[in-house]
Amino acid sequence: MKKFILLLFLFATGCTSTPSKVHQERARYSQESILLNSYLGNEHPAYTHNGSNDELAQFKLLERFYIQLVEPINGVYTRDNLALIFFFSLYAVHKNNAAFNEYLSSDLKIIAYSEPELFAATLSELDFSISAVCSRLGDESENSDGAEPRREVLENIIVKIFKKTLSEQEFNACNTAFYTK
Incomplete structure (x- = not known):
């Protein structure tokens, strides 16, 4: 469905x-x-x-x-862009596509940091993508240019913003996927 x-x-x-x-x-x-x-x-x-x-x-x-x-449209991410990026996350995880998994590990962290409320709201709407998206957020590999936020910053966003926006079940699923290696 x-x-x-x-x-x-x-x-x-x-x-x-x-x-x-x-x-x-x-x-x-x-x-x-x-x-x-x-x-x-x-x-x-x-x-x-x-x-x-x-x-x-x-x-x-x-x-x-x-x-x-x-790439944000006029410096702003839209719900539609995020939804498609989340679908790419599903694609990368289910197809075990290393290149897209690496791209997403970096890009999702940057988006979650810059647009946490929109990110959490879109994630809640597309709850079937929670595991794929949150596992990419929790990936500990770092981008060589250092542009992505540190893990501790993302943990704070997940606790503060995601906990308010996601249901308890969605939050627990995200939290589990974030810390699963």
């Missing part, structure tokens, strides 16, 4: 557009379709990069889409 709801969400975000953004939205929708079908393991040519089964090309396309998503 949750996958169906996510599919509807991805379809809705891909279909809502203003006339000035039709081309961008159409491209984004096709990227969302490719992400969703990659997650589901659908290798039909209609759902792959240029109709081919080239895994490297597929990865590069998903990587470009991810990079577009993690």
Whole structure:
């Protein structure tokens, strides 16, 4: 049921557009379709990069889409961007994709630090992604540029903000995933 709801969400975000953004939205929708079908393991040519089964090309396309998503729009993250980033987190964990897991470990920490209320609210709405997202937040590997917040800072955010926003069950699931190695 949750996958169906996510599919509807991805379809809705891909279909809502203003006339000035039709081309961008159409491209984004096709990227969302490719992400969703990659997650589901659908290798039909209609759902792959240029109709081919080239895994490297597929990865590069998903990587470009991810990079577009993690850049805040006008310096602000949106709920839709976070929802898709959380879906990338599910994808990375379920597909055991080391590259995306590494990207997410760094990027999710930065987003949680800069937008903790929006992050927690979106996480609560998409509770099926809690384990995947919180495990990436708790990853102790550090980015070489040192831009991400320290673990203690994230622990404070999780306790203060997440505890207020998430239900007790969601908070416990996040806390468990955060500390699981």
